[in-house]
Amino acid sequence: MLRAAALLAAALLVASAAPPTVNDAVLAGAAAPATLAETGLFLDGGATRPNARVVPYGLATPLFSDHADKARFLYVPEGKTARYAGEGLLDIPVGSVLIKHFGFTRADGNLDLIETRLLVHQADGWKAWPYVWNADDSAATLKRAGARVAVTGHDGAGKPVALDWQVPNVNQCKGCHATGNTLVPIGPKARNLNHDFEGENNLTRLTRLGLLTGVPENAPRLPDWKDANESLERRARAYLDVNCGHCHKPDGPASNSGLFLTWETPSGPHIGIGKGPVAAGRGSGGRMVSIDPGHPDRSILTYRMESTEPGVMMPELGRTQPDEAGLALVRDWIAAMR
Amino acid sequence: MMRKALLAFLLVSASPAWARTIVVAPGDNDQEVLQTALIEAQPGDVIELGSGTFRLTNGLSLDVDNVTVRGAGPAASVLSFKGQTGAGEGLLVTSDRVLLTGFAVEDTKGDGIKAKGVDRITMDNLRVVWTRGPHKDNGAYGLYPVEATNVLVQNSEVVACSDAGVYVGQSENIVVRNNRVSFNVAGIEIENSKHADVYGNLAHHNTGGILVFDLPNLPKMGGHSTRIFSNTVVDNDTPNFAPPGNIVAEVPQGLGIMVMANENVEVSSNRIEGNRTAAVMVVSYVRPFEDASYNPLARNVRIFGNVLGRNGWDPKFPGGAELAAALGGGLPPVLWDGVTRFGDKPDDTTTTPASDAPMVSLGLTVAGTPPSKAQPAPVAPVGASAALAAVVLPADQPMP
Numbered sequence: 001m002l003r004a005a006a007l008l009a010a011a012l013l014v015a016s017a018a019p020p021t022v023n024d025a026v027l028a029g030a031a032a033p034a035t036l037a038e039t040g041l042f043l044d045g046g047a048t049r050p051n052a053r054v055v056p057y058g059l060a061t062p063l064f065s066d067h068a069d070k071a072r073f074l075y076v077p078e079g080k081t082a083r084y085a086g087e088g089l090l091d092i093p094v095g096s097v098l099i100k101h102f103g104f105t106r107a108d109g110n111l112d113l114i115e116t117r118l119l120v121h122q123a124d125g126w127k128a129w130p131y132v133w134n135a136d137d138s139a140a141t142l143k144r145a146g147a148r149v150a151v152t153g154h155d156g157a158g159k160p161v162a163l164d165w166q167v168p169n170v171n172q173c174k175g176c177h178a179t180g181n182t183l184v185p186i187g188p189k190a191r192n193l194n195h196d197f198e199g200e201n202n203l204t205r206l207t208r209l210g211l212l213t214g215v216p217e218n219a220p221r222l223p224d225w226k227d228a229n230e231s232l233e234r235r236a237r238a239y240l241d242v243n244c245g246h247c248h249k250p251d252g253p254a255s256n257s258g259l260f261l262t263w264e265t266p267s268g269p270h271i272g273i274g275k276g277p278v279a280a281g282r283g284s285g286g287r288m289v290s291i292d293p294g295h296p297d298r299s300i301l302t303y304r305m306e307s308t309e310p311g312v313m314m315p316e317l318g319r320t321q322p323d324e325a326g327l328a329l330v331r332d333w334i335a336a337m338r
Numbered sequence: 339m340m341r342k343a344l345l346a347f348l349l350v351s352a353s354p355a356w357a358r359t360i361v362v363a364p365g366d367n368d369q370e371v372l373q374t375a376l377i378e379a380q381p382g383d384v385i386e387l388g389s390g391t392f393r394l395t396n397g398l399s400l401d402v403d404n405v406t407v408r409g410a411g412p413a414a415s416v417l418s419f420k421g422q423t424g425a426g427e428g429l430l431v432t433s434d435r436v437l438l439t440g441f442a443v444e445d446t447k448g449d450g451i452k453a454k455g456v457d458r459i460t461m462d463n464l465r466v467v468w469t470r471g472p473h474k475d476n477g478a479y480g481l482y483p484v485e486a487t488n489v490l491v492q493n494s495e496v497v498a499c500s501d502a503g504v505y506v507g508q509s510e511n512i513v514v515r516n517n518r519v520s521f522n523v524a525g526i527e528i529e530n531s532k533h534a535d536v537y538g539n540l541a542h543h544n545t546g547g548i549l550v551f552d553l554p555n556l557p558k559m560g561g562h563s564t565r566i567f568s569n570t571v572v573d574n575d576t577p578n579f580a581p582p583g584n585i586v587a588e589v590p591q592g593l594g595i596m597v598m599a600n601e602n603v604e605v606s607s608n609r610i611e612g613n614r615t616a617a618v619m620v621v622s623y624v625r626p627f628e629d630a631s632y633n634p635l636a637r638n639v640r641i642f643g644n645v646l647g648r649n650g651w652d653p654k655f656p657g658g659a660e661l662a663a664a665l666g667g668g669l670p671p672v673l674w675d676g677v678t679r680f681g682d683k684p685d686d687t688t689t690t691p692a693s694d695a696p697m698v699s700l701g702l703t704v705a706g707t708p709p710s711k712a713q714p715a716p717v718a719p720v721g722a723s724a725a726l727a728a729v730v731l732p733a734d735q736p737m738p
Contacts, residue, residue, distance in 0.1 A: 145374040148395070166424055169373055171399035174432070181432070181455065250557060256454065256484045256508050258556040269555045269628045276625060277583050278553060281448065281478025281501050284583030300583065311448030311477060316426040 022051050024077055024095060027120055032129040036116055036140040041075055041099060045138050047116060053078060054099070055209055058197035059187055061225040061238045064323040065102060066163055067154055069111060073099040074188065076211040084203070084214035087191040089184065096121045098185055103133075104153050113137045114151055115167045119177070119185050126183045128173035145169045156324040163320060175317055176246050178253050186246045190215070191222040191263070222263060225329060236333035237263055239326050243315065259290055272301055273337075280304075283312045293337035302331055357382035364390035369398075372417075376400045376407075384408055387415040387441050394418065397425020403433045406736065409441025412465035412495065419446040427452040427482070428466075431459060437736035439463050443480075445470075450496070452482040459483055460490040460736040468498040472521050472579045479505040480522070483512075485558065488731055492516050500579060501586050502527035502549070506534065508558035513729055514539065523580040524549045524589060525571075530556050534564040535729040545578045546586070546593035547571035547613065552600045553585060553623070554632035562601040565726050566608065571595060572647075573612035590615045590654040599623040601637045601688075604726055610671070611647025615654050617671040618644075620691045622680065622705040634680050634705045641693040642722040646671045657709045661700075664714060670696035674717065680705035692722035 023040035026033050033039060036047060043049040050056065054075045062070065076082055077095040085091040092098075098119040103111040113133040120127045131140035132147050146169030153163045168175070177183045193202040203219065206212035223230040225239040245262035247254040257278050260270045269275045272290030277283070277300055285303035292298040304314035305327045313319070360383060362375050372392060375385050379402045387409040394417055400407070409415030419428045428446035431438070431453040442465035443450045450466035453459045466480035480496030483489045484507040495518045496503030503519035504526045506512050512534035519525035525541030527549040528534045534550075541547035548571060552561040571594045580587040589596065592614030597603045598621050610617040618641055623634035650669030653662055662668050676699035678685045691697065701713035 144377055145370050146396075147370075164423060166396065169399070170377055171373075171401045171430075171432075172425075174401060175399070175430075178432075253454070255557055274626070274628065275555055276553075276585065278556060278585075279449075279478055279482075279484070279501070279505075279507065280581075280584060282475050282581045283448075283478075284581045286582040288583045309447065310422055310424050311426060311446070316448075317424065320423075 020051065022054065022075060022077070022097075027095065027097060028122060032120075032127070032142050032144070034142050036118075036131045039097070039118070041073070041097060041118075047101065047113070047140065048110070051075075053209070053211065055206060055211055056198070057188070057193060057202045057206070058195070059192045059242070060195040060222050061192060061242045063187070063242055064319060064326055066165070066319050066321045067104075067156065068102045068114070069105045070103075071101040071111060072187065074206065074211060075099065081210065082206070082212045084190055084212065084216065084219070087220040088189050090188050090190055090193075090212065092121055092185070092188070094121050094123050098188065100187075104151070113140070114149055114165055115143075115147075116140050117168075117173070119183075126177070126185065128170050128177065128183060130167050130170070130173070132167055143167055143169075146172060153321075155321060161321065166317075166320075168317060172317055175253055176315075179249075180251050189222070191220045192242065194219050194221040195224065225326070232329075232333050232336055236329050239329055243323075243326065247315065272299075281311070283307075283314075285312070291334055291337070294335060296331040296334040299334050302327065302334065305330060357384070359384045359386050361386045361388065363388035364392045368392040369395045373398055376402070376405075379405045381405065387417075389414040391416045391418050393421060394428070395421050395423055397422070397427055397430060399425075399430040399432065400436060401432045404435040405433065406437040406439070407441070408437075408439050408738075411440050412442045412463055415441040416444055417441060418444045420444070422447045427477070430454070431456060434458055435734070435736055436460070437462065437738065439738045441465075442467065444468070446477050448477045449482045450477060450480040450499075452479070452484065453486055453489075454483075455485045456483070457486065458488040458732060458735050459486055460492075460738070461494060462490070462492050462738045464494040466494070466496045466499075466503075470498070472498050472500075472576055474500055474579050474581050476500040478502070478584070480519075481505070482507075484508055487511055488735055489513070490731060490735055495519070497521050499523065500581065501584055503544070505529065506531055508556060511729055511731065513731060519544060521576055523576075523578055523586045525574070527551065527586070528561070528564050529553065530558050530561045531564070532560075532562055533729050536564065536566045537568045539569045541569060541571045542573050543576055544574045545576050545580075545591050546589040546596055547574045547610075548594070549586070549589070549596045549598070550600050550603050551585065551596075551598045552633075554627040554629040554634070559629075559632055560601070561599075562603075563726055564600065564602070565604045565606070565724075565728075566595060567604065567606045569608045571608055571610045571613070571617075575612070575614065590658070592616075592652070592654055593619055594649060595619070596621070597636050597639050599634045599636055600639075601633075602726060603636075603639045604724060605639070605641045606643045606724065607645075609645045609647070610649060611645075613649045614652040615650065615658065616669050616673040617646050617649035617695075618693075619673045621675040622677040622689075624706050626706065635677060635686055635689050636691070637686060637688040639691040640722040640725070641672055641691055641695060641697075642724075644671075644695065646695055655709065657712065661712065661714055665698060670698050670716070672697035674699045676701040676703060676713075676715075677705050677707070678703055690717070692720050693717070694719050694722050
């Protein structure tokens with residue numbers, strides 16, 4: 001009783017003396033909390049108002065997820081900072097959290113939430129915690145085994161589409177987030193953050209707010225894949241890096257294919273040019289090589305991007321719809337190759 | 339609540355104190371129940387599949403070391419993926435020291451059971467099948483360990499893969515024994531792998547029975563040291579139904595055993611019969627490639643002591659009929675492309691297979707020369723014998 005009273009007094013003291021803080025103890029725990037609210041990452045149950053040191057960011061070239069809209073945040077605990085570590089992933093300290101809301105924007109401009117995925121950096125590595133929102137977006141609960149959610153989304157033309165939304169289970173998280181056998185973030189690469197988001201460069205904002213250090217002048221940038229001022233080559237390679245490169249890299253889940261679609265891969269067989277399939281099976285679509293320069297319709301890459309059939313479509317996870325705009329870009333890129 | 343109702347946790351006295359047996363029975367929420375069991379398993383646990391058909395709607399995955407998934411037998415416990423809407427395979431294993439035994443996987447949209455980047459994986463007494471039979475839209479591989487070490491695939495049956503029934507790729511230290519593979523494009527394929535023993539298998543009614551390949555532009559190349567012995571490779575007669583583009587789409591109908599671009603391969607004591615193209619084919623990789631570290635030649639292949647029935651009476655590759663006619667109506671048991679060099683490299687004297695059975699060389703000399711340029715010539719049989727040591731799996735390889 002005494003202990004409970006003391007805790008209550010302490011809690012009241014905190015509440016009156018300082019704004020509520022993120023619940024670092026919960027985030028460091030072995031078991032994921034049953035609800036997103038318990039993390040304290042947001043000030044409200046609907047997770048629209050980020051807590052202190054929970055900073056929104058955006059990516060120049062994002063992953064396609066059935067046209068869903070996303071809101072991303074980085075939390076770095078007080079007293080710690082992430083470090084710029086080259087153009088790839090930021091070096092994000094233990095205790096930090098990457099937060100990604102998925103949903104479709106309603107007429108009022110707010111996100112109709114489907115799920116929120118956390119990547120929590122604990123002392124023994126990153127942990128993936130998927131949370132699924134209830135019908136009125138007032139609470140999100142943990143779903144370690146994933147879930148299927150009936151969602152009304154839209155297609156590339158904005159037409160409403162009924163989606164069988166798959167919330168990934170924790171193993172499927174690793175299906176994209178594995179490097180070697182270790183779970184790592186994918187999105188917050190410095191080059192993909194080095195862009196304006198809501199009026200300020202992400203890296204500048206994170207630095208200004210004390211979450212990031214070490215950003216050099218003239219840091220490299222990944223192109224915005226929709227930026228018509230960029231070359232077709234750079235736009236297509238940015239798109240492939242973000243949408244495919246997390247698996248198709250030498251230490252990624254698709255390593256055995258020998259097809260490496262990362263930004264760093266030099267042009268040649270490993271990016272798919274003249275490269276035959278290895279374990280594609282029917283995914284080859286009867287085409288002989290991943291990329292046949294000048295011939296998108298003879299390239300396995302476009303065949304698998306067009307498909308919505310499991311066993312054929314790429315990426316394997318995270319979409320049920322084709323990304324027409326991304327496909328058009330990759331087609332144009334291959335068509336222009338000589 | 340449903341999950342709790344279907345999962346029973348039992349202590350097994352023979353296992354370490356912390357190991358549990360988690361019993362999962364088919365119900366009306368198989369995907370979530372089974373996937374939850376696979377996620378919540380602890381090292382040492384046994385997940386026991388009950389009898390009946392589990393109806394899966396997505397891929398399953400296991401990422402916990404030292405777990406056994408045991409069914410009530412490959413005819414009794416069936417994982418049906420007919421309603422699968424996602425994932426590239428039925429079951430994906432990414433953890434070490436896993437034993438899969440006694441269940442079936444049916445009608446996956448992609449591969450059957452894949453184990454990637456793992457150590458000490460054992461696949462035993464499994465059945466992987468596409469129930470509609472051979473079809474180009476069937477999954478590529480049935481049992482599919484890749485980038486793995488210490489691989490044991492045994493006592494299993496795989497039917498109707500559009501690529502290979504048992505496919506071991508980019509792996510090391512491999513035993514594939516006593517399996518039955520039929521109506522696949524390739525029955526068993528060892529690709530870009532080192533130290534494999536393939537024995538006691540029955541490969542029949544595939545397009546090709548047993549294949550040993552090495553392909554370019556892959557993270558792991560330089561496949562070598564495979565022994566193919568004491569297998570029954572008969573009546574491989576299924577027309578090739580692989581989607582073009584895949585390397586096995588080039589396997590001619592009616593092939594017994596094929597070695598392509600590999601090194602130190604022994605083919606011995608097999609019974610090979612009823613394969614219309616050839617009993618044994620030894621060839622180089624013929625497609626153009628851009629990879630300085632790749633060797634497209636077949637080197638140090640030894641063929642001896644096989645029991646050879648009727649083979650090679652109707653070779654199903656371009657120019658095969660003309661070749662058979664020129665050789666008096668059929669091919670000798672061993673067909674070699676006669677390729678001894680590639681690019682601007684000198685001749686490699688280890689390319690001539692040592693065969694104690696009659697062999698014909700197509701005399702193509704340089705890798706990539708089209709078969710239309712063939713200058714067939716018989717090669718006299720020579721004595722050949724075993725040189726490779728047996729593959730030894732670690733003492734703690736999971737065993738049923």
